[in-house]
Amino acid sequence: MIMRIGIDLGGTKIEGIALDEKGRELLRRRVATPVGDYQATVAAIAALVRDIEQQTGQRGTVGVGTPGAVSRATGRIKNSNSVCLIGQPLGEDLAALLARPVRLANDANCFALSEATDGAAADAETVFGVIIGTGTGGGIVVRGHVLEGPNTIAGEWGHNPLPWPRDAERPGPACYCGKNGCIETFLSGPGLARDHAQETGQTLAAAEIAQRAEQGDAVCNATLERYEDRLARALASVINILDPDVIVLGGGLSNIARLYRNVARLWGIYVFSDRVDTRLLQAKYGDASGVRGAAWLWNDRP
Numbered sequence: 151m152i153m154r155i156g157i158d159l160g161g162t163k164i165e166g167i168a169l170d171e172k173g174r175e176l177l178r179r180r181v182a183t184p185v186g187d188y189q190a191t192v193a194a195i196a197a198l199v200r201d202i203e204q205q206t207g208q209r210g211t212v213g214v215g216t217p218g219a220v221s222r223a224t225g226r227i228k229n230s231n232s233v234c235l236i237g238q239p240l241g242e243d244l245a246a247l248l249a250r251p252v253r254l255a256n257d258a259n260c261f262a263l264s265e266a267t268d269g270a271a272a273d274a275e276t277v278f279g280v281i282i283g284t285g286t287g288g289g290i291v292v293r294g295h296v297l298e299g300p301n302t303i304a305g306e307w308g309h310n311p312l313p314w315p316r317d318a319e320r321p322g323p324a325c326y327c328g329k330n331g332c333i334e335t336f337l338s339g340p341g342l343a344r345d346h347a348q349e350t351g352q353t354l355a356a357a358e359i360a361q362r363a364e365q366g367d368a369v370c371n372a373t374l375e376r377y378e379d380r381l382a383r384a385l386a387s388v389i390n391i392l393d394p395d396v397i398v399l400g401g402g403l404s405n406i407a408r409l410y411r412n413v414a415r416l417w418g419i420y421v422f423s424d425r426v427d428t429r430l431l432q433a434k435y436g437d438a439s440g441v442r443g444a445a446w447l448w449n450d451r452p
């Protein structure tokens with residue numbers, strides 16, 4: 151009997167899950183993240199693992215999904231929006247505390263791995279997983295394994311420029327990364343809200359814009375049409391390079407049902423192929439995919 155423990159380290163909460171051999175959830179626990187305190191964060195993760203093992207009476211493998219990425223060169227966290235993690239050897243510290251190897255991966259990679267393992271893309275060879283929410287993340291899974299790359303940024307498309315920009319999209323909104331017109335500035339929830347405010351003078355959250363469009367509001371519908379065309383362009387450039395079997399969407403904006411119809415129709419304009427057989431699917435496990443994917447980081451020989 152193999153138990154896999156997954157930990158999703160978030161900005162406000164740390165979630166832990168235990169999966170049995172077949173991926174069935176044994177239990178799930180959640181604690182608050184000790185914000186801004188690295189040592190306390192490490193201790194909280196270790197305590198969560200011990201709690202899960204006590205409850206289940208089993209010892210498990212441990213995988214952790216983190217914001218940011220683990221540098222291959224140094225083993226330390228980089229690119230994280232949880233600033234207290236940056237430069238810290240999280241994997242090493244957890245391994246020492248838990249007396250076993252611990253695998254770490256970026257949270258978008260965990261999302262993609264979860265959906266590729268037993269989620270919406272379970273039958274697919276190559277999967278691009280996209281999180282469109284407060285930010286935009288991406289991860290690539292090939293034949294059941296996360297593709298990391300030497301810089302551990304494979305799939306990180308959010309800070310590429312929006313492709314095939316219209317004149318009105320140049321230079322594009324300023325991004326926190328220091329550039330303008332990044333995909334994230336258009337396709338994140340705040341990006342959608344900003345675009346709507348700019349075009350209409352109306353301040354609405356992304357979910358509300360989607361809801362009003364659904365109810366026939368013409369102005370909100372136009373905002374969603376711009377969004378769909380941008381998402382189609384951004385994904386077409388991924389298809390042109392990776393040519394994945396499936397693109398899975400997660401995060402808050404992935405709940406907008408019309409995206410799956412409209413984006414998959416529009417991206418044909420931009421993909422360099424006479425037909426596009428890539429499927430665009432909604433995540434099966436929703437918000438639970440991050441923590442499940444962290445557990446699946448040990449999907450070879452635990």
Ligand SMILES: [Zn+2]
Nearest residue numbers: 309325327332
């Ligand atoms: Zn950027």
